[in-house]
Amino acid sequence: MIRPFAVRIVLVSTVSLALACAAGAQSPSSDAGRQPLRLGLGDLMTAFMQPRHAKLGIAGQARNWDYLTYERHEFEETLTLIERTVPRYRGTAMADLLLILREPVAALGAAINARDGAAYDAAYARLTDACNACHVATDHRMIVIQTPKVSTFPNQNFAAQPR
Numbered sequence: 559m560i561r562p563f564a565v566r567i568v569l570v571s572t573v574s575l576a577l578a579c580a581a582g583a584q585s586p587s588s589d590a591g592r593q594p595l596r597l598g599l600g601d602l603m604t605a606f607m608q609p610r611h612a613k614l615g616i617a618g619q620a621r622n623w624d625y626l627t628y629e630r631h632e633f634e635e636t637l638t639l640i641e642r643t644v645p646r647y648r649g650t651a652m653a654d655l656l657l658i659l660r661e662p663v664a665a666l667g668a669a670i671n672a673r674d675g676a677a678y679d680a681a682y683a684r685l686t687d688a689c690n691a692c693h694v695a696t697d698h699r700m701i702v703i704q705t706p707k708v709s710t711f712p713n714q715n716f717a718a719q720p721r
């Protein structure tokens with residue numbers, strides 16, 4: 559399990575290194591690559607929130623409870639990462655904006671613990687609704703999240719594994 563802060567450091571240092579190399583190629587004395595890099599909310603949504611939401615959907619359909627236990631925790635770490643990286647959005651605390659996800663995420667946890675597929679599906683639908691509610695509230699109604707119909711991760715098997 560990777561701590562959110564570590565993820566951020568690795569991402570930032572990898573991207574900074576790439577930028578530093580690119581800057582160096584143009585002008586060896588340039589300081590451009592040494593500016594601290596800040597990931598924006600759109601980057602964090604696309605890099606972390608969207609794939610984790612998709613995985614919770616695909617593995618949920620496979621009723622892969624062991625994996626869902628893991629991935630729901632990773633999803634919570636993504637929320638922490640977003641809060642730390644973008645503490646405020648247009649003047650509102652990110653932690654307050656993300657509260658909209660808390661109930662569905664807690665309900666996913668309860669459904670996973672109970673191995674209750676119907677409750678999981680209902681909580682997952684509420685999670686997806688909450689994503690879209692925040693997109694509407696933040697003037698991004700054109701970003702519409704839905705339950706995944708197929709896996710977008712061809713190199714990962716989401717089927718429950720024998721214990």
Ligand code: HEC
Pocket residue numbers: 598599600601603604607608611655656658659685686688689690692693696698701703
């Ligand atoms: C705090 C409110 C909020 C919540 C909750 C939220 N989003 Fe977002 N999301 C945004 C905002 C604001 C943007 C646009 C950010 C920007 O580009 O500056 C965004 C952008 C995105 C994008 C980028 C779209 C693209 O095509 O580039 C994706 C994907 C996304 N969100 C997925 C999700 C998913 C999945 C969830 C739920 C698990 C979610 N979001 C929950 C506010 C939210």
